[in-house]
Amino acid sequence: MTKSYKLVLVLTLSAILSGSLLAFLNLFTEPKISAYQDKILKEALSSVLPYSDRIESKQVDDRELYLGYNYQNKVNGIAFLAEGNGFQSKLRILVGLDATLSQIVKIKILEQKETPGLGTKIEDDPTSKSSPRWFSEQFNKLIVKQSISYVKNKTPDKNSGEIMAITGATITSKSVVDIINTAINDTRLLVQKNPSLGIIPITTDIASCPDDSNLESMLNGLETIEKDGKTFYLKKNSSGKITGILFITSGAGFQSTIKIWVCVKPDFSAIQELRILEQDETPDWGTRIVKDSDNPKNETWFIDQFSGLKIAQPITIVTESPNPAKGEVMAISGATISSEAIIRILNDALPMYRASYLK
C-alpha cells in the first residue's frame, strides 16, 4: 500500500511543480508573445492599407474587419483576415481592399508552412532574385469584381482578376486564390448586411479600365477601316449592321498624356461609352477621372457621365445638374484641369473623326 501512495505522490508532485513553473513563466512570456503578434498585425495592416491615415478594427457579426480612414475620416479601405487550408498547412492571409471591395490594394501572407522551396514561394521565392515576393505582389491593384482566377503559361490579365500560378506549387497557388475569393465574398455579404459601415461594394464590371493587352483582345475581331490616317473599329450586330464606332485618341492632361477610348453611335450623335486607357495624373486628385474614392457609391461617376452624352455640339462643363441631352457634364472638384483636359481632347477629336468618317 505505501508503495502505491508513493507513486501517486511523486506523479502528483511533479505535475504540480511543472504546472506552477509553466504558469509562472507564462506571466512573463505571454505579454511579449501577444505584443509581438499585435505588432505583426499592425505592420501588416498598414502595409495592406497604405493610403489610410487611421485603421480601426470593427467586430461585425463574428468577423473582425479593419476599416481604414483617410484624413477626411471617410472609409477608404477595408482589410480582413482570410484563412484556410493550403497544400499541407493552414494559410493566414491579410487582404486589403479599396472601399468598394472591387480592387485589392495589397495582400500579405501572415502564416504558411507549405512545402519548402515550392509552396513557400507564395511568401518568398529565392529563385527570383529581382522580386522574391512576386507572387503576392501580383495581387496589388488586382480588380476583383469577378472572382480571382489563376493562369499558367500565359500572361495574366489583371483587369479580369487573373494571377500567375507558381510552377510546382499549383495547389498552394490555387488555395491562396480560393481562400481570398471566399473571404472577399463573405465580406461583401457582411457589409451589405450592415449598411451602417458605410461601404457599398461594386461588383459589376462597368468601371474596369482595360489596359492595352486587354484592349487588343477586345478590338480583335472588329472590322477596322482607315480614313485620313485615322483608324475606326466597327462594332456590328449579328445581321452585320454597324451599331457603334470605336476609336482611340489622346491629348495632354494636367501632368500626363491621357489616352481615351471612345465608342460613339454610328451617326456620331452621342457617345455610347468612354474609357480612359492611360493616364498618370496627380495621385488621389487627377486620378479621380478614373476612380473617385471620395464618392464610394459610384467611383466612376465622372466617366459614366459620358455614356449617352449627346455630342452634336461641343461638350460643356457645368457646375450642377448636367443635362446629357445638351452635352453637359460636371467636372471633378479638385481635378478641374484633368476633367477639362478630357473634354478638350474629346471636343478636339470628335469633329475630326466625325468629318473623316462621314466623308
Place this chain on the structure above:
Amino acid sequence: MAQKNTPTREFLKGLWDENPVLRMLIGLCPTLAVTNSAINGFSMGLAVIFTLVMSSLIISSARKIIPKEVRIPTFIIVIATFVTIADKLLAAYFPEISKALGPFVPLIVVNCIILARQEAFASKNPPGRATLDALGMSIGFTLTLTILGSIRELIGVGTIFTIQIMPDNFEPWMVMVLQPGAFITLGLMIGLSNWLNARRAK
C-alpha cells in the same frame, strides 16, 4: 558496460561513437523533417540541447526518489515542461526562429533521444555525468542536423545559412529540400559513417 567511462569520454561519445542520429538511429523524425536548411537544423539542435541537458540534470538529481513504476510518466512530465519553456521563450524572445521551426519545437517532447537518454543514462548516473552525457548527445545531434541541413540547402537552394555558395548558373535540385532529399542525404551520411568506422576497425 563494465568499466566506467572517463568524464571526457562521457561527453565525446555522443559526438561520434554513439552519435544519436548516425550510430543509434534515434530521433530521426525531427532529423528528417526540419533539416531543409542549415539554420533550421541548427536551431532545432539548440532547442534539443536545452531540453536534454535540463531534463537529464533534473532526472538524475531526482533519480533516487522516482519510483521505477512511474519513471516514464515522470520523465515525460519533466521533458514536456522544459520543451514548453523552450517553446515559450523562443516565441517571446526569438519570434522569427520560433516561426521557422513551427510545430517541431513542441514535438521535441516525443523526440526519443531525450527519453532514451533519461531511461538509459540519467536515471542511473549522478548529475555531473548525466549532464556531460546530455551535452555530448545533444551537441552530436546538433552537429549532425546542421551538416545534414547544410548539404540539403547547398544542393537544393545553392546556399548555406542563406549565404550564396553555388555559382549563379547552378540549377538547384529542388528534391533535396523536399522529404526525399532528407532520406537520401541521411542515408548517405549513415553509410559514410559506417564505412569510416569499418575502416578504423581494421
